[in-house]
Amino acid sequence: MNARPLYFDYAATTPVDERVIQVMLQCLGFDANFGNPASSSHAFGQQARRSVEHARQQVAQMVGAQPEQIVWTSGATESNNLALKGVMQARGLAGGHVITSQIEHKAVLDTARQLEDSGVAVTYLAPDADGLITPQAVSEAMGDDTVLVSLMLVNNELGTINDIPAIGRAVRERGALLHVDAAQGAGKVAIDLAHWPVDLMSFSAHKLYGPKGIGALYVGSRARQHVQAQIHGGGHEGGLRSGTLATHQIAAMGAAFELAGQAWEEEAAKIVSLRQRLLEQLADVPGLRLNGSAASRIPHTLSLTFDEGEFDAAALSASMAFSSTSACNSASNAPSHVLLALGLDARQAGRTIRLSLGRFTTEQDVDRAVQLIKTTTSSAPAFWVGANT
Structure with missing residues (x-):
């Protein structure tokens, strides 16, 4: 053998942590917490809703956010799409400018190119010799028409860490929004969204010992009114992402983030x-x-x-x-x-x-x-x- x-x-x-699997199992089967979180009129739905909101608190606590700022998605790819397309579509595609980098994940690069096809101007910054995007490079690329900057926290191939707080300050000085793909950074880099000048941040459970198919997008107060939903049908998640919530996956993501914070x-x-x-x-x-x-x-x-x-x-x-x-x-x-x-x-x-x-x-x-x-x-x-x- x-x-x-x-x-x-x-x-x-990452493999799903056994402790996270146990949380998932508590939401599967007739004798478990299987109800629809949107069905608040009976005990099954209310119980499921409590699990969803508890998980929202767990994720928010690890990254320094408020629970209401966490929007459930199917993963970081959807979160990235919601952030980039949502912001640019909300303000009208013509004439806007987006800044990203040449070394982003394809979920950002392909979305940026789709925006280009729709009339958005996109700047792709080159990394320095260390594989980093510097605040200076971002500042120099920004113009009066820059609406959104989208950069990784941690590069998925190199493991390099961008100075997101400094980049965020540069972006905010010019009045633009900052989106950060933190799929590779959560649980590895201390994230403090209560103090970082970041408006949108993408997360994924399966990079942090949770299941595949579940993620989240942090939507800060500056961005809340400037994001257009990409999935419609019921107005769930504050109108930003419709669809029946997967209680077992959400509960598992919450558990995975809490465990990461503890360890x-x-x-x-x-x-x-x-x-x-x-x-x-x-x-x-x-x-x-x-x-x-x-x-x-x-x-x-x-x-x-x-x-x-x-x-x-x-x-x-x-x-x-x-x-x-x-x-x-x-x-x-x-x-x-x-x-x-x-x-x-x-x-x-x-x-x-x-x-x-x-x-x-x-x-x-x-x-x-x-x-x-x-x-x-x-x-x-x-x-x-x-x-x-």
């Missing part, structure tokens, strides 16, 4: 230790380069390019789950747009892997991963780029 492959693809998706410091310390263990053992691999900022990054996600020697990603994938690009690009098998924007050529992008660590990664997993990686590289003279991270 073949051994189960190692899992180093937490940035693509914040312990989990971060563990991941830092595992990352250091991984990088120290890979230090003698020929031509290995860590992509992105050495300082402004989460420890969970590592983009590694093998510039020299042999490297057989196909052989490695037989025993280990990782990404050769982000999940949003993998279907097309195209070189990563993030790596190309960072200055890598197609060959280098093809010799790059993303390793992402998570809650269930062990030291034994790391040691075995290092062994597997080294079997795919030659014994050419070693040098190490970025070893001080």
Whole structure:
């Protein structure tokens, strides 16, 4: 019997925590909390509604928001669409200007291009050498017609962290709205929407040990009257997102966010230790380069390019789950747009892997991963780029 492959693809998706599964099960079956949250006239609906609102509080508390500012969606992709399309459609598409970056998730980039087709002007900022979008770059790109800026908190391929508070101040000075895709940042970066100058923020449960198919959009007070619904039919979620609420998924997302908040410091310390263990053992691999900022990054996600020697990603994938690009690009098998924007050529992008660590990664997993990686590289003279991270 073949051994189960190692899992180093937490940035693509996380396994649902067993404690979260138990919360989901409490909302499934006739003897469970299965009612329609919109049916408030009887006990079944009222019970379901209480679960939904409790989860809303759990999510809001972890990110420093008010519960009424959390709008349920099917995931960060829908949240991103609601934020970008919702804002631009609410003000009228003609003549508006949106700023985003070349290294955003496809859920933002493809939506921005759809807005371009509708007459919206879009600026795609290039990252600096560290894979970051600077407040200065945002300020310089803004004009009198800029309506919305949409940038990631944490890049899904590099793990780099943008300075969102500083960017938000620059955006607010010009009177525009700021949307942040925080799918990769929630639970890894301390988010404080009570004080950050952010108007809209997207979240996803399945990046944080919750189930797939559920997410949320934070809608701050400045943005509330400037977002047009994309799904109609019942006026749910304050009129911003109609549809019967999935109690089991929502309750699970709330539990996942609460657990992440409780385990914040312990989990971060563990991941830092595992990352250091991984990088120290890979230090003698020929031509290995860590992509992105050495300082402004989460420890969970590592983009590694093998510039020299042999490297057989196909052989490695037989025993280990990782990404050769982000999940949003993998279907097309195209070189990563993030790596190309960072200055890598197609060959280098093809010799790059993303390793992402998570809650269930062990030291034994790391040691075995290092062994597997080294079997795919030659014994050419070693040098190490970025070893001080």
